Amino acid sequence: MTRRFGSLAIIGLGLIGSSIARAVRAKLPDVRVVGHDADASVRDTARAIELCDVVADDAVAAVAEADLVILAVPVGRMEEAARAIAPGLAPDAIVSDVGSSKAGIAEALARALPGRTVIPAHPVAGTENSGPAAGFATLFEGRWCILTPASDAPATEVEALAAFWKALGARVETMDAAHHDMVLAVTSHLPHLIAYTIVGTASELEEVTESEVIKYSAGGFRDFTRIAASDPVMWRDVFLANKDAVLATLQRFNEDLTALQQAIRRGDGARLEDWFTRTRAIRRSIIEQGQDDAAPDFGRKH
Ligand SMILES: NC(=O)C1=CN([C@@H]2O[C@H](COP(=O)(O)OP(=O)(O)OC[C@H]3O[C@@H](n4cnc5c(N)ncnc54)[C@H](O)[C@@H]3O)[C@@H](O)[C@H]2O)C=CC1
Ligand SMILES: O=C(O)C(=O)Cc1ccc(O)cc1
Numbered sequence: 192m193t194r195r196f197g198s199l200a201i202i203g204l205g206l207i208g209s210s211i212a213r214a215v216r217a218k219l220p221d222v223r224v225v226g227h228d229a230d231a232s233v234r235d236t237a238r239a240i241e242l243c244d245v246v247a248d249d250a251v252a253a254v255a256e257a258d259l260v261i262l263a264v265p266v267g268r269m270e271e272a273a274r275a276i277a278p279g280l281a282p283d284a285i286v287s288d289v290g291s292s293k294a295g296i297a298e299a300l301a302r303a304l305p306g307r308t309v310i311p312a313h314p315v316a317g318t319e320n321s322g323p324a325a326g327f328a329t330l331f332e333g334r335w336c337i338l339t340p341a342s343d344a345p346a347t348e349v350e351a352l353a354a355f356w357k358a359l360g361a362r363v364e365t366m367d368a369a370h371h372d373m374v375l376a377v378t379s380h381l382p383h384l385i386a387y388t389i390v391g392t393a394s395e396l397e398e399v400t401e402s403e404v405i406k407y408s409a410g411g412f413r414d415f416t417r418i419a420a421s422d423p424v425m426w427r428d429v430f431l432a433n434k435d436a437v438l439a440t441l442q443r444f445n446e447d448l449t450a451l452q453q454a455i456r457r458g459d460g461a462r463l464e465d466w467f468t469r470t471r472a473i474r475r476s477i478i479e480q481g482q483d484d485a486a487p488d489f490g491r492k493h
Contacts, residue, residue, distance in 0.1 A: 194351035196222060196285075200257035202250060202272050204228040204237045206317060207289045208263030209326030212242045214359040217328040227253035228323075229264075229272075236323045251279030259355065262288040262300075267428035269296050273303035280307065285348050287312050291375065291425070292433035293339045293368040301341075310344055310352050313337045313371065314361060315379070321422040332360035339368040376436035381444060383426055384437070386418035 199215060201208045204226045215222050226243035227250050228234050237246045247253035254260050254276045264272045269288055280286070286309045290296045293311050300309045316334035318325065336356040340349045353363040366374075393404050393412065408416065430437055454462040 193354045194347060196259040196351065196355060198223045198225070198256045198258055200224075200254040200260045200276075201226045201243070202228075202253065202260065202262045202276060203264035203268075204233050204242060204246070204323045205263065206321045206325045207314065207330075208261070209237070209242055209323040210328065210330040211261060211263065211289075211326075211359070212237075213326055213328035214331055218358050218360065219355075223256070225253050225257065229268075233323055240323065242323060250275035254279045254284065255281070257281065258284055259352070260284055260286045262286070262290075265422075265425050265428045266290045266292055266296060266432045267424075270299035270303050273300050277304055277307075280304075284308075285310060285352060287352055289314055290432075291379065291429045293337075293371045295432040297339065297341065297368050308345060308348050309341075310349055311339045311368065312352065312356065313339070313375070314356070315375075316361070319417050319421040321425065329360070331356070334361055336361040336363050337371055338363060338365045339371050340365065372433050372436045373439070376433055376440040380429055380433055380437050381440050383418055383421060384430070384441070385444075386415040387426070389415050390419035 199211075199222050201211055201224065204212070205228075208226065208228070212224050212226060215224055224243040225245045225247055226234075226237055227247045228237065229250075231248075234246050234248065237243060250272070258281065260276060260280065262269055262272045262276075269290055273286065276286070284307075286300065286304055286307055288296055288300065288311050290311070291313060293313060297309070297311050300311065314331050314334060314336040316330050316336075318330075338349060338353060338356075349365065353365070356363050389412075393399065394401055404412075451463065451466065453459070454466075
């Protein structure tokens, strides 16, 4: 029988940590949830909104009873968060995380928690908002959660973690951490980099005032501004951690951008039309598969 967790500790009570707490309360009401955050003001907010059964001031105390510990801190803080919980972990506790990149975190957690069962995970669900008030219980519904267990991870524990995420409404996939990082570099990290670039570039163009950028932002640019409002610390860490895959993807992107630039300069309408026809077909197949993440209610709150 699949192991069911009775007591969960969440380290980091921002958007993702607080969404897990809310989803567990809604879908797994028998699971005890203890939360901890390094930031005292976040702990105060978590207590004020009664996010968890207990909010612990101390990381060691937070994990003492837990059979599942989820680290929901920025990617660059994973190792220190793991080191902080290590002395308090129960012998059979599983440690997981929610970081947006995976290979570097797997190495960091293995260093910090030798001999422990560590199963990294990435719920591919989020918004541009951060902090404990930004979370919501339905965030993971119908969204993928990718598990990247090491090849020697115990299958029963991987299955238990998969069952946990499915109970929160997620669809679960398992893959190698390096493959995860390459796929997410294309589907998430590069798009964020492009959004950060275009919004910054638009606001710096001498010919266009900042008020015009705001006044005339049509649909496409507005979508970019939403993404470009994402948490600066979180995304700094993602790009530093997934450097190799992001740079490889960026290289390809730059080549394609140069090809389109050349088509515009040469008046090569056929090339532009071919390219745009292909991308429209991609969008349509995403919608047909029922994975329309760009739907207007994407950042919905409950
Ligand atoms: N924001 C998003 O849309 C998504 C984020 N993720 C990943 O989830 C993780 C958390 O992201 P968010 O919840 O968005 O960030 P957030 O900024 O909303 O929350 C992070 C929290 O971690 C706390 N923290 C930092 N260092 C800590 C430490 N050493 N010990 C305890 N608490 C600590 C911060 O005080 C903050 O409250 C990141 O690794 C991110 O890559 C994954 C999927 C989506
Ligand atoms: O807000 C958006 O559009 C996102 O793309 C949210 C997101 C951010 C980071 C992740 O690792 C997964 C999902």
